[in-house]
Amino acid sequence: MTEKSCGPVARTVLQQCLQARLQVKPADEHSEAQFVQIDRGMVIYICFFKGATDDILPKMVSTLLNLRLCESGSGKVVSVTELPGSLLIVPQATLGGKPKGRAMQYHNNISKEDGLRLYSTFVSLCEKELAAAASAGGGAQVAVKHGTYGNRQVLKLDTNGPYTQLMEF
Amino acid sequence: MTEKSCGPVARTVLQQCLQARLQVKPADEHSEAQFVQIDRGMVIYICFFKGATDDILPKMVSTLLNLRLCESGSGKVVSVTELPGSLLIVPQATLGGKPKGRAMQYHNNISKEDGLRLYSTFVSLCEKELAAAASAGGGAQVAVKHGTYGNRQVLKLDTNGPYTQLMEF
Numbered sequence: 001m002t003e004k005s006c007g008p009v010a011r012t013v014l015q016q017c018l019q020a021r022l023q024v025k026p027a028d029e030h031s032e033a034q035f036v037q038i039d040r041g042m043v044i045y046i047c048f049f050k051g052a053t054d055d056i057l058p059k060m061v062s063t064l065l066n067l068r069l070c071e072s073g074s075g076k077v078v079s080v081t082e083l084p085g086s087l088l089i090v091p092q093a094t095l096g097g098k099p100k101g102r103a104m105q106y107h108n109n110i111s112k113e114d115g116l117r118l119y120s121t122f123v124s125l126c127e128k129e130l131a132a133a134a135s136a137g138g139g140a141q142v143a144v145k146h147g148t149y150g151n152r153q154v155l156k157l158d159t160n161g162p163y164t165q166l167m168e169f
Numbered sequence: 170m171t172e173k174s175c176g177p178v179a180r181t182v183l184q185q186c187l188q189a190r191l192q193v194k195p196a197d198e199h200s201e202a203q204f205v206q207i208d209r210g211m212v213i214y215i216c217f218f219k220g221a222t223d224d225i226l227p228k229m230v231s232t233l234l235n236l237r238l239c240e241s242g243s244g245k246v247v248s249v250t251e252l253p254g255s256l257l258i259v260p261q262a263t264l265g266g267k268p269k270g271r272a273m274q275y276h277n278n279i280s281k282e283d284g285l286r287l288y289s290t291f292v293s294l295c296e297k298e299l300a301a302a303a304s305a306g307g308g309a310q311v312a313v314k315h316g317t318y319g320n321r322q323v324l325k326l327d328t329n330g331p332y333t334q335l336m337e338f
Contacts, residue, residue: 011335013182013333013335045331045333063268066271067268067271067272067273068271068272068273069273077272079271090331092331092332092333094332094333094334095333095334095335097334097335099232099236099336102235102236102237102248103236103237103246104236104237104238104334152329152330153328153330153331154328154329154330155326155328155330155331156326156327156328157324157325157326157327157328158325158326159322159323159324159325159326160321160323161321161322161323161324162214162259162261162322162324163261163263164182164214164261164263164264165263165264165266165273166180166182166264166266166335167268
């Protein structure tokens with residue numbers, strides 16, 4: 001019980017990219033697969049746990065978008081909003097896995113409905129925060145792209161060093 | 170003090186790949202950049218913390234290589250040795266970051282010398298374990314490739330879903 005109430009309610013893994021491309025709709029008999037793509041920026045893999053609520057989202061977004069995690073052209077470490085860079089948000093339920101024997105279990109992951117709701121709000125808040133920063137910074141061409149919740153996240157990543165970070169909330 | 174003695178001594182992030190390519194030597198005036206590459210398999214991003222010793226390495230390797238994290242051609246979830254798949258090991262000191270204000274700090278990361286030694290042994294143990302499994306499985310063509318400790322890890326990743334996992338030891 002103690003572990004649950006003290007543990008994080010959201011886990012993110014962050015990677016820097018030069019370009020990242022993510023499938024948002026697989027091919028079917030009627031149409032080809034659809035993709036979204038960003039250039040220079042940050043990939044946010046995200047997973048919510050049981051107990052996560054909307055309350056944590058503003059702080060999460062503010063932290064992730066303002067932490068100095070990105071290397072600027074001059075080698076200075078700046079935030080993704082200062083870079084300015086784009087965001088690719090990838091829902092990643094596997095981040096909630098805990099090993100039991102040789103298998104992974106996901107008992108602590110949030111329900112699909114609640115997860116989708118939190119994920120959608122998280123994406124919206126990122127869009128707002130990045131747009132506000134870009135507008136304040138002179139209207140840089142940055143974008144927030146995101147994967148389809150619950151889908152397979154077919155991803156292609158090109159980096160100049162991913163500088164992988166873990167951030168829990 | 171309590172936190173330190175209870176916390177993990179190594180953090181890994183795992184991603185599945187169809188292909189991954191990593192720079193192991195940057196270009197200089199005499200030669201072009203050098204890269205290693207794997208096809209189907211798993212990328213292991215790894216960071217050691219203060220207090221990590223050689224004792225933990227056999228268990229780490231055995232766990233990471235035998236956990237069922239990979240999707241086989243038939244859709245079954247199997248370990249990377251059962252797949253059989255290759256390994257790309259990427260030293261990733263950023264995984265030890267903790268935010269202080271807007272900056273990341275790395276006070277809990279192991280010293281460079283100890284980190285390099287543990288990393289080298291970790292790579293060797295992975296090579297042995299994967300070779301043993303491949304030989305038992307009929308000599309499948311799998312490989313262990315790895316980044317140069319302390320360098321920038323220029324990485325290109327192609328996935329059919331990274332299925333990102335966090336494993337701490």
